[in-house]
Amino acid sequence: MKNVLICGAGMSATDLISYMLRHAEKYDWFVTVGDIVVDTAKRKIGGHPRGKAVYFDCYDPQIMERYIKDADIVISLLPPGMHAAAAKIALQHGAHVVTASYASREMIDMHEPAEKKGLTFLNELGADPGIDHMSGMRSIDFIRKKGGELTSFESYCGSLVAPESNDNPWGYKFTWSPMNVILAGSTGACYYYQGSLRCLPYNRLFENAKKIEIPGFREFEAYENRDSVTFRHKYGLDEIPTFIRATLRYPGFCEAWNLLVKLGLTADNYPIEGSENMTYREWVSSYLPQSDAKLEDSLADQLGIERGGTLHQKLLWTDLLSNRPIKRVSGTPAEILLDLLLDKLKFKDGDTDMLVFYERIQYRLNGRLHEHVSHLVTKGLDHDHTAISRTVGLPAAIGAKLVLNGQIKTRGVLYPWTREVYEPILNELADLGIAYSSTDKRF
Amino acid sequence: MKNVLICGAGMSATDLISYMLRHAEKYDWFVTVGDIVVDTAKRKIGGHPRGKAVYFDCYDPQIMERYIKDADIVISLLPPGMHAAAAKIALQHGAHVVTASYASREMIDMHEPAEKKGLTFLNELGADPGIDHMSGMRSIDFIRKKGGELTSFESYCGSLVAPESNDNPWGYKFTWSPMNVILAGSTGACYYYQGSLRCLPYNRLFENAKKIEIPGFREFEAYENRDSVTFRHKYGLDEIPTFIRATLRYPGFCEAWNLLVKLGLTADNYPIEGSENMTYREWVSSYLPQSDAKLEDSLADQLGIERGGTLHQKLLWTDLLSNRPIKRVSGTPAEILLDLLLDKLKFKDGDTDMLVFYERIQYRLNGRLHEHVSHLVTKGLDHDHTAISRTVGLPAAIGAKLVLNGQIKTRGVLYPWTREVYEPILNELADLGIAYSSTDKRF
Numbered sequence: 001m002k003n004v005l006i007c008g009a010g011m012s013a014t015d016l017i018s019y020m021l022r023h024a025e026k027y028d029w030f031v032t033v034g035d036i037v038v039d040t041a042k043r044k045i046g047g048h049p050r051g052k053a054v055y056f057d058c059y060d061p062q063i064m065e066r067y068i069k070d071a072d073i074v075i076s077l078l079p080p081g082m083h084a085a086a087a088k089i090a091l092q093h094g095a096h097v098v099t100a101s102y103a104s105r106e107m108i109d110m111h112e113p114a115e116k117k118g119l120t121f122l123n124e125l126g127a128d129p130g131i132d133h134m135s136g137m138r139s140i141d142f143i144r145k146k147g148g149e150l151t152s153f154e155s156y157c158g159s160l161v162a163p164e165s166n167d168n169p170w171g172y173k174f175t176w177s178p179m180n181v182i183l184a185g186s187t188g189a190c191y192y193y194q195g196s197l198r199c200l201p202y203n204r205l206f207e208n209a210k211k212i213e214i215p216g217f218r219e220f221e222a223y224e225n226r227d228s229v230t231f232r233h234k235y236g237l238d239e240i241p242t243f244i245r246a247t248l249r250y251p252g253f254c255e256a257w258n259l260l261v262k263l264g265l266t267a268d269n270y271p272i273e274g275s276e277n278m279t280y281r282e283w284v285s286s287y288l289p290q291s292d293a294k295l296e297d298s299l300a301d302q303l304g305i306e307r308g309g310t311l312h313q314k315l316l317w318t319d320l321l322s323n324r325p326i327k328r329v330s331g332t333p334a335e336i337l338l339d340l341l342l343d344k345l346k347f348k349d350g351d352t353d354m355l356v357f358y359e360r361i362q363y364r365l366n367g368r369l370h371e372h373v374s375h376l377v378t379k380g381l382d383h384d385h386t387a388i389s390r391t392v393g394l395p396a397a398i399g400a401k402l403v404l405n406g407q408i409k410t411r412g413v414l415y416p417w418t419r420e421v422y423e424p425i426l427n428e429l430a431d432l433g434i435a436y437s438s439t440d441k442r443f
Numbered sequence: 444m445k446n447v448l449i450c451g452a453g454m455s456a457t458d459l460i461s462y463m464l465r466h467a468e469k470y471d472w473f474v475t476v477g478d479i480v481v482d483t484a485k486r487k488i489g490g491h492p493r494g495k496a497v498y499f500d501c502y503d504p505q506i507m508e509r510y511i512k513d514a515d516i517v518i519s520l521l522p523p524g525m526h527a528a529a530a531k532i533a534l535q536h537g538a539h540v541v542t543a544s545y546a547s548r549e550m551i552d553m554h555e556p557a558e559k560k561g562l563t564f565l566n567e568l569g570a571d572p573g574i575d576h577m578s579g580m581r582s583i584d585f586i587r588k589k590g591g592e593l594t595s596f597e598s599y600c601g602s603l604v605a606p607e608s609n610d611n612p613w614g615y616k617f618t619w620s621p622m623n624v625i626l627a628g629s630t631g632a633c634y635y636y637q638g639s640l641r642c643l644p645y646n647r648l649f650e651n652a653k654k655i656e657i658p659g660f661r662e663f664e665a666y667e668n669r670d671s672v673t674f675r676h677k678y679g680l681d682e683i684p685t686f687i688r689a690t691l692r693y694p695g696f697c698e699a700w701n702l703l704v705k706l707g708l709t710a711d712n713y714p715i716e717g718s719e720n721m722t723y724r725e726w727v728s729s730y731l732p733q734s735d736a737k738l739e740d741s742l743a744d745q746l747g748i749e750r751g752g753t754l755h756q757k758l759l760w761t762d763l764l765s766n767r768p769i770k771r772v773s774g775t776p777a778e779i780l781l782d783l784l785l786d787k788l789k790f791k792d793g794d795t796d797m798l799v800f801y802e803r804i805q806y807r808l809n810g811r812l813h814e815h816v817s818h819l820v821t822k823g824l825d826h827d828h829t830a831i832s833r834t835v836g837l838p839a840a841i842g843a844k845l846v847l848n849g850q851i852k853t854r855g856v857l858y859p860w861t862r863e864v865y866e867p868i869l870n871e872l873a874d875l876g877i878a879y880s881s882t883d884k885r886f
Contacts, residue, residue, distance in 0.1 A: 187713040190729070197729040199715070201707020203646050229716040264644020270630040272642070273672040286633070286640040 001028050002404055003070050005095075007056060007086060008077030009035035009044050011176065012100070012126070014384045016075065016393030017044045017051075023401060024050035034067055044384075058082045061089075069093040075400050076101075077392075083107060087114075087121055094119065098400045100126025100392050108413055115412030122414045122421070125399045127391035128157035131376070131429070132245070132357055133415065134395070134422035135436055139361055139372055140235060141419065148363035148370065150240050153232075156212055156222050156358040158248025159388050162379050163218075165351040169314045171250030173345050175353040176388045182266055182334045182341070184247065189224035192232060195241040200224060206261060209254035210246075214358050214375050215439075221254055222246040235417060248356055256314045259303050260337065263287050265320075268334035275336055276329045281321045283336060295321055318344050353380045355387040357436070365442075374438040394432060398425045444471045445847055446513050448538075450499060450529060451520030452478035452487050454619065455543070455569070457827045459518065459836030460487045460494075466844060467493035477510055487827075501525045504532075512536040518843050519544075520835075526550060530557075530564055537562065541843045543569025543835050551856055558855030565857045565864070568842045570834035571600035574819070574872070575688070575800055576858065577838070577865035578879055582804055582815055583678060584862065591806035591813065593683050596675075599655055599665050599801040601691025602831050605822050606661075608794035612757045614693030616788050618796040619831045625709055625777045625784070627690065632667035635675060638684040643667060649704060652697035653689075657801050657818050658882075664697055665689040678860060691799050699757045702746050703780065706730050708763075711777035718779055719772045724764045726779060738764055761787050796823045798830040800879070808885075817881040837875060841868045 004020055006013065013033075020031045031048075033041040034056025041053035057063050058078045068074055068089040073096040076083045083099045084106035090097050091110055096119050099107075103123040114121050124130055132155050143150060160166075161173040174181060188201040200208055209221040225245040232243040260266055264287055275283065281295065288298045296316065300307040303315075319340060328335050347353065357376040362369060380386035399421065402408040408420055416422050429435065447463055449456065456476075463474045474491075476484040477499025484496035500506050501521045511517055511532040516539040519526045526542045527549035533540045534553055539562050542550075546566040557564050567573055575598050586593060603609075604616040617624060631644040643651055652664040668688040675686040703709055707730055718726065724738065731741045742758065743750040762783060771778050790796065800819040805812060823829035842864065845851040851863055859865050872878065 188707055188710060190713075190715065194733070196733065197721075197725070198733075199707065199729040201705075201710060201730070203705065203707065226713060227716070233716070262644075262646065264631055264642065264646065267631060267644060270633075270669055272633065273670070273676070278640075282640070286642040287644070290637070290639065290641075 001030055002072040004029050004031045004073055004075065004400065004404075005067050005071035006031065006033045006075045006077070007058065009033050009037070009041035009053075010077065011386070012389050012392040013077050014044055014386070014389040014393065016077070016389075016397045017041075018385075019394060019397035020075075020400070021045065021048045021051050024048070027401070027404065029404070032067060032071070058086065061085075065089050065093075068095060071095045073098065073400050073404055075099075075396055077396075080104070083123075084110070090121075091117065091119065096400075096403050097121040098125060098396050098403065099123045100130055100396045102129055103413060103415070111413040118411055120403050120408060120411050120414055122399050122403060122408070122416070125395045125416050125421075125425075126393075127159070127355055127388065127395070128357070130395045130416060131391055131426075131434075132157050132359070133417045134426050135357065135374055135376070136359055137235065137417040137419075137422055138426060139359060139374060139438070140237070143361065143363050143365075143370075143372060146365060148365040150237060150361065150363045151369075152242035152360070152362040153235070153237060153240055154242070154244045154246070154360045156220070156246050156248050156356075158220065158222075158356045160248070160250065160354050160356060161347065162352040162354040162387075165348075165353075166250065168345065169317050170256060170345060171253050173347040173351060173353075174342065175347050175386065176392075178338055178342055179334070182338050183268055185223060185226075185261075186266065186268070187226045189226055189228070191224050191228035191245070192241065192243045197229070202261065206254040206258035209249070211251070212246075212248065212358065214356070214377075215373065217356075217375065217377060219251055220248040220356070220358075221251050222248050223254055234415070242362075248358070252310075252314075256311055259305070259311060259315060262303060265333045265337045268332045271330040271332055272336065273330050275326045275331045278326050279323045280319060280326060280336075280340060281323050283326060284320050349383055351383070353387045354378070355391045369443045370440065371443065372438065372440045374436045376434065376436040378434050390432075391434065394429060394434065395425055398428050444473055445515040447472050447474045447516055447518065447843065447847075448510050448514035449474065449476045449518045449520070450501065452476050452480070452484035452496075453520065454829070455832050455835040456520050457487055457829070457832040457836065459520070459832075459840045460484075461828075462837060462840035463518075463843070464488065464491045464494050467491070470844070470847065472847070475510060475514070501529065504528075508532050508536075511538060514538045516541065516843050516847055518542075518839055520839075523547070526566075527553070533564075534560065534562065539843075539846050540564040541568060541839050541846065542566045543573055543839045545572055546856060546858070554856040561854055563846050563851060563854050563857055565842050565846060565851070565859070568838045568859050568864075568868075569836075570602065570798055570831065570838070571800070573838045573859060574834055574869075574877075575600050575802070576860045577869050578800065578817055578819070579802055579804075580678065580860040580862075580865055581869060582802060582817060582881070583680070586804065586806050586808075586813075586815060589808060591808040593680060593804065593806045594812075595685035595803070595805040596678070596680060596683055597685070597687045597689070597803045599663075599689050599691050599799075601663065601665075601799045603691070603693065603797050603799060604790065605795040605797040605830075608791075608796075609693065611788065612760050613699060613788060614696050616790040616794060616796075617785065618790050618829065619835075621781055621785055622777070625781050626711055628666060628669075628704075629709065629711070630669045632669055632671070634667050634671035634688070635684065635686045640672070645704065649697040649701035652692070654694070655689075655691065655801065657799070657820075658816065660799075660818065660820060662694055663691040663799070663801075664694050665691050666697055677858070685805075691801070695753075699754055702748070702754060702758060705746060708776045708780045711775045714773040714775055715779065716773050718769045718774045721769050722766045723762060723769060723779075723783060724766050726769060727763050792826055794826070796830045797821070798834045812886045813883065814886065815881065815883045817879045819877065819879040821877050833875075834877060837872060837877065838868055841871050 035041040045051035478484040488494035
């Protein structure tokens with residue numbers, strides 16, 4: 001019997017857990033699910049005879065070691081900073097590792113030791129990063145095989161509320177890690193466009209959102225991800241003139257979000273001392289000039305937006321200027337804003353979420369310009385089996401299966417942009433209803 | 444004999460080291476000076492029989508312990524994050540601690556254990572924080588003793604190049620930690636003004652610089668420090684309507700610096716992959732829109748400043764658009780900018796630096812408004828005995844002496860805003876020529 005340890009039973013873990021349990025009998029696995037809230041893990045296991053819920057605190061090295069030492073594979077859905085800590089223990093005790101997150105420097109540095117011990121540490125195997133990498137690389141390999149010369153690669157992904165549940169003025173609900181949404185873009189973005197490096201600092205990122213029309217579906221807008229430059233290299237496209245990875249939102253989101261950024265309400269690097277004694281109105285007023293004008297008007301004037309206009313209404317709708325008390329004790333602006341928006345942009349029972357992937361590649365073949373366009377739109381099945389849970393959890397689950405079965409043979413720190421990884425996973429995802437459609441046309 | 448350990452022999456340590464050696468015979472001290480560059484420590488000890496230079500790496504816990512365990516007092520001029528690590532070892536081995544830096548959360552948490560062990564951990568005993576705290580609190584106590592009711596407290600400090608060495612268009616040279624200058628203000632600032640909390644995010648801090656006229660001296664400008672709110676509380680002024688701590692620069696600096704902030708060149712939270720293969724011109728061009736205009740003109744247009752105007756000239760003077768190669772390997776924007784400015788804004792041999800402290804307090808007494816104004820301007824004596832070395836090192840040195848002599852009796856984590864600390868230190872600083880002049884007038 002092989003022991004599978006799943007670390008983290010939150011929002012993104014539901015389909016990962018059920019996939020592993022569904023295949024546990026056939027492959028002779030026992031699945032331990034650890035979470036700081038044992039009941040969540042228990043509920044998601046649902047009494048399955050091959051599953052067990054345990055209390056798991058990733059900030060307690062002893063507890064980490066207790067469960068990792070018996071595992072054959074560790075599937076980590078821990079907070080981003082903690083994967084490497086889990087992997088270090090896995091390295092010591094001889095367990096494979098799968099994560100759905102970007103590989104950190106510490107993770108990358110474990111390549112040689114993991115390889116020597118015959119272990120596979122498979123990273124970036126979720127939705128984004130994950131499905132986007134796999135589809136992108138499948139398309140790139142397809143074009144190269146034909147002899148095409150790539151001139152432009154753009155890849156977009158968004159975790160959004162489905163159109164039928166999109167019922168607030170921001171066109172956004174928290175379908176995944178809310179703090180990541182608050183801090184999104186704070187590092188700015190660098191990418192390549194028409195042969196030159198382009199950098200956008202945080203203060204210009206959201207005002208530069210671009211319209212993205214997914215043919216036959218609908219219009220979105222996109223802001224660039226932090227670090228396209230590294231992936232241009234990792235994908236082996238060092239010479240490609242345009243390389244952009246970006247995030248999708250419904251139209252209008254970025255312009256409004258940029259107002260929160262300009263106000264300074266998304267900063268996470270200092271606390272507001274005594275925030276627990278303030279209302280939201282008092283707090284936000286501290287960012288506005290002192291004047292005799294109504295605070296609502298000052299807000300519009302400070303931001304240079306029309307009083308009473310759409311943007312102004314969107315801001316006021318958040319209750320930023322309400323007398324709601326702030327609960328957070330000496331919170332950072334980002335934390336204080338988070339608490340407010342968690343309520344206003346809540347993904348509610350009965351809501352449906354949606355993952356949208358879109359990829360546009362241009363290449364030259366036989367002297368002609370071609371365009372290869374792929375997209376994937378998938379919605380949640382219910383409030384547990386959300387699109388985000390399926391698109392994050394299923395790639396990781398399938399990846400874990402392939403490592404345990406010996407279908408993935410490469411050892412060391414591994415990514416889903418090699419064919420050995422992307423091909424079987426994309427095929428199985430398609431069988432599960434998560435499939436891209438592509439067109440390839442010549443101009 | 445008592446063992447004094449000085450950790451760090453850099454720019455700010457010269458006068459600290461010479462003060463401790465000068466008094467070593469009288470008080471029977473032996474002074475060990477540790478630095479990662481032993482020669483620097485050796486040169487500053489200058490063969491004194493009661494001094495010894497040792498190799499000291501604060502990132503190596505074994506080396507830290509080797510020297511701290513024999514010390515009666517540790518004077519730490521280590522990087523900000525490392526004081527608490529040194530203090531932890533000092534706590535274990537029974538040594539007092541003095542620092543010239545803000546007390547971190549970890550430091551503050553050592554209050555009770557230090558107190559129990561009969562140890563004094565004296566923090567914030569440099570120039571700013573340090574001299575500003577001491578003078579501010581002396582003035583506050585003076586006013587309170589008269590029965591005055593404080594209505595406004597403003598405290599300003601700047602480490603600047605002296606007017607006679609101020610020979611570049613920015614009116615600034617690196618007289619202290621250059622990276623701190625690059626990152627200054629990145630957390631924004633919160634303070635109290637006329638009874639209400641005011642917050643300025645980074646993107647508005649430098650454009651809100653205020654003119655500060657030091658009566659009888661000259662005009663400066665100031666931008667607010669990160670965290671006046673905490674000090675309002677620490678000074679015991681919870682009810683005061685206006686409380687501001689701020690940093691002084693020569694006029695014109697802030698407006699120009701804000702351009703670098705707006706461009707995004709001071710960000711320190713992401714690397715520019717492959718920066719070592721670029722020139723400064725190529726790098727900065729990535730932040731400007733692609734156009735047919737000359738890059739110099741694009742820069743002005745992007746920032747909304749006059750082509751060829753003073754601000755434009757200041758920017759170009761830095762060689763931001765020169766073909767100088769970037770040396771930093773995958774550096775952050777802040778690091779890349781630092782390398783350039785280190786050269787352009789270098790504090791050269793023969794240059795003189797200057798510390799300026801200015802404090803303006805308003806209070807009501809017998810129904811009348813009063814103003815208490817103090818300032819201190821001190822210049823460096825030579826390239827080693829700079830104003831920054833004297834104003835950072837001498838308070839720490841005197842503080843260490845007072846702890847060793849038993850004149851400071853309070854144990855636990857301590858700050859210079861108690862009379863036991865500020866009175867003897869300010870008096871001795873005055874004897875050393877570092878003295879405030881004050882006026883108190885009634886309106």
